[in-house]
Amino acid sequence: MSTTTVTVVGLGYVGLPLVQEAVRAGLQVRGLDMSDRVVDGLNGGRSHVDDLSDDDVAQILAGGFRATTDPAVIETSDVVVICVPTPLSADGGPDLGAVEAACRTVAAHARPGLLTVLESTTYPGTTDEVVKPILETSGLRVGEELMLAFSPERIDPGNPTYGMKNTPKVVGGTDEASRDAAVAFYSAFVDTVVPARGTREAETAKLLENTYRHINIALVNEMARFCHELDIDLWDVIRCARTKPFGFQAFYPGPGVGGHCIPIDPNYLSYQVKATLGYPFRFVELAQEINVGMPAYVVRRVQDLLNDSSRALRGAKVLLVGVTYKADIADQRESPATPVATQFLAQGADLTYHDAKVSGWTVDGTPVTQAEDVYAAAAEADVTVLLQPHKEYDLGRLAESAKVLFDTRGAVDHPGVARL
Structure with a gap:
């Protein structure tokens, strides 16, 4: 060849x-x-x-x-x-x-x-x-x-x-x-x-791969909600569970799913099942409902953190850190940062962002103000929300700088940091 x-x-x-x-x-x-x-x-x-x-x-x-x-x-x-x-x-x-x-x-x-x-x-x-x-x-x-x-x-x-x-x-x-x-x-x-046996098997294999991830991410996203209410550290739960050398693969919660595959591919299979067979692919539909709801959950958690300081979300300074769909890349396709920002703007927050990979960011046609220095911006913001922990960030310094830091990725090991 x-x-x-x-x-x-x-x-x-x-x-x-x-x-x-x-x-x-x-x-x-x-x-x-x-x-x-x-x-x-x-x-x-x-x-x-x-x-x-x-x-x-x-x-x-x-x-x-x-x-x-x-x-x-x-x-x-x-x-x-x-x-x-x-x-x-x-x-x-x-x-x-x-x-x-x-x-x-x-x-x-x-x-x-x-x-x-x-x-x-x-x-x-x-x-x-x-x-x-x-x-x-x-x-x-x-x-x-x-x-x-x-x-x-x-x-x-x-x-x-x-x-x-x-x-x-x-x-x-x-x-x-x-x-x-x-x-x-x-x-x-x-x-x-x-x-593969044929083209249909090859087509379905790809959808199975990403449906598997989609559903398991939804599982830990739902667990993140009730573990917070039960005062259980889900991140430590996952750390312990992943020590089992068989029968378990670690998945992690986050502010939503993004990228070119997970938010989209399972829907192809769900669509085909419903269109051809007339009934829903219930696992996919439930996973989609849970994962799509995570941006709103992030905003509610931030609202609770502000309430603890007797502050309203409307008018509060909120800094989003990392707006790509994945850490250490510039790709913004289907990034959960966009629906998170949309929710904050709808609630009247004074929104800014910082991303070491993104020099300009527009949400629903509205340009979002870019902070020049992430640590200075965190010191000024009422709440800093870590969405992607790019390697350029000193997370310890970010935690020390921020008045309140909400970590949606479980990336910051620092006392006083609120985690998803």
Whole structure:
């Protein structure tokens, strides 16, 4: 596969790590994206995602990579990998607009022997029922002239241990030849490739992974509420429970769930179950109810802390620290900081924020004032709410500086700090 020519459609958090490893493996790689800004930036050596630095982009450019907005690159490709976003639509299902557009583009430029792989997360059946018919508008048949597979992305932005190369890759094909071709393709640059029985199994595997996390996070989020009322330190409970070497995996409460997977992916499965079978996926719906309610719970806890000091929330100075969805990255997708801020603003709080990764932040169209110095701002605020403990923060100093510190991540070991 050393001479394989690959076009990656969608050059974001999923597409770019794939590009990087494929280039390292000696494949000829091109990137196709609709955004002139993204394409021009990459060709100019500038990264727009956390997991690749400008130096990384320079290396893939030196390896022959080029980004383009011209879909004609597909015509000379052996493999096309679709890595476009699938956000939730208004009815709670996946918005497949970007996937469908990408497939129409591939169909318009497909040639016999082309392998197309969908990596975008979606509901079971999408590859067979949506992607395949669109590709066949080319006049070429999947299973005859074309090959088609699904391989769920497993990118965890900011993870220092697991990346594209050492995270096992699940692959399901529409037929045996498609599966084998996709396994051979990924085996060129991924250490372990796991064949699935078919595309539906591969699609559902990704949804199971994130539904598992979603439900277990909801479990500890609900426990956080009643443990607070019962005067039980849930963080210590988890510390003790995780010493069991079997049968337990630690999950932690927080101000809500964020990112490109957990708040969204389980809803794809819930949507498909209800639309196809006519009954709800009750675990997912309950988990969603609990996790979506956490921002409001954070605000109520802050309100209680202010009441203890005979202060009202309206007019109180509230500082939010860390507004990304995850610590030590700049990604704000589905960050729980946004609904937390929305709740505070609705209650009339005087809101400011500090984030070592975010230089400007707007909530519901309203710019939020950025504090220049987090420790000085904490000293002035009536309450400081720690949402993400970026490594740039000295948490002990933050606790000493703040009048009141509410830690939603269990990150601060300091007497007097209120924790979720």
